[in-house]
Amino acid sequence: MGKTLRDHLVDALEDLEEEQLKKFKRKLNEIPVRAGFDNIPRGRLQKADALDTCDLLISYYTDAYAVQVTAEVLESINLKCQAKKLLSVTGIGNSGSVQTAEQSSHGFSGRNGPQEEPHFIDKHRAELIQRTSTVEGVLDLLHGTILDDEQYERIASRETNQFKMRELYKLVPSWDRSCKDRLYEALKAKNKFLVQDLEGR
The missing domain is CATH 1.10.533.10 (Death Domain, Fas)
Structure with a gap:
């Protein structure tokens, strides 16, 4: 049911x-x-x-x-x-x-149809956590739309880029596809070569 x-x-x-x-x-x-x-x-x-x-x-x-x-x-x-x-x-x-x-x-979304490919953000989770080098710039682009002040401060205060990305990924399960699209665009803007490398696989 x-x-x-x-x-x-x-x-x-x-x-x-x-x-x-x-x-x-x-x-x-x-x-x-x-x-x-x-x-x-x-x-x-x-x-x-x-x-x-x-x-x-x-x-x-x-x-x-x-x-x-x-x-x-x-x-x-x-x-x-x-x-x-x-x-x-x-x-x-x-x-x-x-x-x-x-x-x-069936999770019908109109634009994407009933069956959806795993999102880039989900598909490359491990490597994005390990290899994203400009996290602050990504957070700045998400601040005020996806991240509120408290979330932004909490993630930005983590010691390393990996810890920041892990903290950011804790929020991803509550996001819909358009929110993941925004994270993808932010990553592409600030970590262009990493995204290109992952997309080329």
Whole structure:
């Protein structure tokens, strides 16, 4: 049996770090919502963990609109990839339309079709960790779109390029393909010859 919308919401919220969840709840209380709906009171959100927050979202907004509200809040706190991933896995776009069960179960993405090649970022993980020599430049290109301030600082503070890349790769499982594309483009811009070498294999 596939995951429900609530399961996907829980996954998205549980993926957030503690500080990110705090930002999420603060913004959730402020974000404009559709006519007929109300913001969740700050007092109810204050001590809520990821599961409680999910339950509040569903009780206030119903399943499909709760997903859209969650995605909007994630985008507004610079977690655009997480927002895109949530909309992708649930099949809910801005119109609130849901993909068919068949499309969803096959991971249908429209542009890439049901079967996708492993992404360059996944395929060459080990060598990118070992051989990327200009990590700070890559982080600078990802900062503010894929990486928030806290993630950027944490990765940049690691002692060596290998440790920095390992720390960066801890985030990759929560990214969708477009986020991996951005990392690929950043690597290509700052480590051109390494990417060319790996692509030539």
